Amino acid sequence: MVLLDYKLLHALSVVLNEQSFDKAASVLAITQSAVSQRIKSLEQIIGQPVLIRAQPIVATAIGKKLLGHYQQVKLLEQDIIPDISGNKKHETITANIASNADSLATWLIAAIGDVSHQYNLAVNFRLADENRTINYLKDGEVFGAISTYDQALPGCTLEKLGDIHYLLVAAPSFIASYFPEGINKQTLARTPAVAYDQKDDMHIKYVEQTFGLKGGSYPCHTVRSSEAFVNFAKQGIAYCLIPKLQIQAELASGELINLMPENPIIRTLYWHHWVLLKGVFKQLSSAIISRAQYALNNQ
Known part of the structure; x- marks a missing residue:
């Protein structure tokens, strides 16, 4: 039975985020060779490569699955640790969201504001065309994505947000x-x-x-x-x-x-997210759905 070492998964996540073993070493406060050893150890445990060492550095198929699993574990940790420590106001909770630029420019920030005043929330946005944001969710880099894709991914669910004209x-x-x-x-x-x-x-x-x-x-x-x-x-x-x-x-x-008043483009947006959401992530998801549906139904 393979037992995952989350210290190794953390190293995988940091290398991909920083796109550099040297920068990852600085973030992790260890040497570059130690970062390389952690990735090598993870690959030995899994029995196959988890990274393609190129420019940019990308995860392999199994690396993406491991990254998605690690992000979900971190999500659960961030939700429960403030309750354990009794220090909700001062624990920083990081939420990664994939969005198209148009949603961010119109209604999305209001949805973040609905939740951020209750928590010490840090949101990282991955911006792409609404046809491509779903890839960030597939790769495990975000817990939710605003997308035109109308099919739920494995382990995820979706809500229709509305039509954007x-x-x-x-x-x-x-x-x-x-x-x-x-x-x-x-x-x-x-x-x-x-x-x-x-x-x-x-x-x-x-x-x-x-x-x-x-x-x-x-x-x-x-x-x-x-x-x-x-x-x-x-x-x-x-x-x-x-x-x-x-x-x-x-x-x-x-x-x-x-x-061209007779010929607009209409695209339907959906909010995709992991099935298992609790605490601030569940509240954030609900705020996104509510703000989007109100904005898109009143344009």
Whole structure:
């Protein structure tokens, strides 16, 4: 029977978080060779590699399972230790959450605020496109993820949060400069857009499906910030897809114009989390569900 040594699992977690054996040694207050020995010992116990030593350092399939197990154990420890010590106000509880940038820019921080005033809570966000956040949960790096994925993972459950509406918008001055005769394939070919990153295919698919213009055939900024999308549009730098929830005031004032009111993008968001949640993690999960459902149902 294999007995897990959680000191070794902790080393695995730190190496992956720090992406360096040297930095992990500093965090663990041991030598780099000692970190390497702990990983080697874990691999000897398991009987197979737990890390792929490359750039970036990644966990193997069994390494991901071990990391997920370790994170769940840490979650349970963080929940019970304040009760044992009688020091709830001063024990720091760390919560790792995967989110898309748009949720973080709109309703998610309010959900964190609903819980953080009761605990000494430290939240670490893993940000990615809503189609890719589920990977952080699969890899055991987070206890919950906001995602468009509509199937529960093993050991997890999900709740529907609601639909998020994306509108293609631009400032009046931008429309006057680039679309004086309307928006079409020809005008879009010379008009700057905005994407979140190189893996963000929402804009590319929208333009290709709506206008038949393929990605790479028009200028496009890359900006890893949901708030920056709004500012790019308001400053007349580009046109872009933005959640309606994020720009209601700008739409009402006419500062931004919906270019395609008959053709929004609608994506359904789900909250995925480990089945076994207690204490602050259960409260945080409930707050996320409540805040999201209220925000998305009132956009």
